[in-house]
Amino acid sequence: MSVKKMDKPNEGIKCVVNSCEYYMNGDHCAAEKISVEPRNAKESDETDCSTFAPKDKTF
Numbered sequence: 001m002s003v004k005k006m007d008k009p010n011e012g013i014k015c016v017v018n019s020c021e022y023y024m025n026g027d028h029c030a031a032e033k034i035s036v037e038p039r040n041a042k043e044s045d046e047t048d049c050s051t052f053a054p055k056d057k058t059f
């Protein structure tokens with residue numbers, strides 16, 4: 001199930017992943033909601049946004 005892409009930034013999120021479909025200039029994320037994994041991570045480097053979708057993917 002894909003997450004809705006809004007026409008404005010989600011103000012609670014800063015993201016630098018400019019190859020993501022949801023990325024907006026200024027290091028914003030336009031996803032209505034995001035999901036972060038994995039459970040039981042020990043360091044921030046271990047975590048990832050699982051909502052990420054490659055920019056060229058069509059919805």
Ligand code: SF4
Nearest residue numbers: 015020022023029049
């Ligand atoms: S969906 Fe995740 S990876 Fe993509 S812009 Fe938003 S926070 Fe970044």
